[in-house]
Amino acid sequence: MIKAVFFDLDDTLYDQLLPFQLAVEHAKLNHVMTDRVMIEDIYKSIRRHSDRLWEHHVKGRMTLDQLRIERTTAAFADLGITVSEVEAKRLQQQYELEQSRLELRTGVDQLLEHLLSLGILIGVITNGPVEHQMNKIRALKLLTWVKDPFLYISDGIGKAKPDPSVFQYVQQQTMLEPDQMVYIGDAWHNDIAPSFQAGWTPIWLNARQQQPNPEDSHVKYLECQTIIELLPLLKRLKEAGAGCLL
Structure with missing residues (x-):
């Protein structure tokens, strides 16, 4: 029992997708979206890279900030989109703000x-x-x-x-x-x-x-x-x- x-x-x-979607909008990254690229596709890719990189963070090979930047730039790159480190940081900051309203x-x-x-x-x-x-x-x-x-x-x-x-x-x-x-x-x-x-x-x-x-x-x-x-x-x-x- x-x-x-x-x-x-x-x-x-x-639902982690909703605050992420709001963060993308408020971080003004909508310009990178096309009909082929959906928010959920980017979100799934970020989760996949986050899981992949987490072990490196746990073992002290990268800081949490580095992980967050790399997972974002890598996820957008998977879909043929270039996002700068500055944009990745802005997205993370907005995402954390949205997470305060979960x-x-x-x-x-x-x-x-x-x-x-x-x-x-x-x-x-x-x-x-x-x-x-x-x-x-x-x-x-x-x-x-x-x-x-x-x-x-x-x-x-x-x-x-x-x-x-x-x-x-x-x-x-x-x-x-x-x-x-x-x-x-x-x-x-x-x-x-x-x-x-x-x-x-x-x-x-x-x-x-x-x-x-x-x-x-x-x-x-x-x-x-x-x-x-x-x-x-x-x-x-x-x-x-x-x-x-x-």
Whole structure:
């Protein structure tokens, strides 16, 4: 039986595309857009480069500012668009401003209320600088449902996804068994594959209809595209026991 549900933060509990789109507009980068180039394409490319570069940042090979510039210039370059470092910095500054006005995905508050009513522990595991991620958590009012001991931010614990030891560390802190833990996230590489490797039950919130890594064919997971679809899956896991649907 599951006893804890942990969530990824970015693009899981809120739609990261909306603040990004507003940031592109307010940073006056609309001029680089064409009918062929969609905001979502650039956003997906930035997320891909961000995941790729994060390990370099964790190992001290690049600063966070360098990561943010490189992921942006590389993402636009993937689509045949040249963006200067100055423009990349301006976009990042505007993006951080938009992130101070975040809103939860539709249905998240009802889902968290229901999980609490079932006696399930709720937590968050996210990569990033502590204060930066905490600003988002406060903007989303997540502290209404998630208590501080169960907020795990990579820079605060000295471990970062996709290292499975992140999930092992959190499981040990909760004093629960791995098969009592569920992790919900949007990123295959950072969320689904490593949480499975740590013995958790992963649920892929695949709102952007991405494909799993072919090399991870052994990974078992549940999948949905909306928050609304999550509750029935969690209820079935709660009633029948963790892992039984995999």
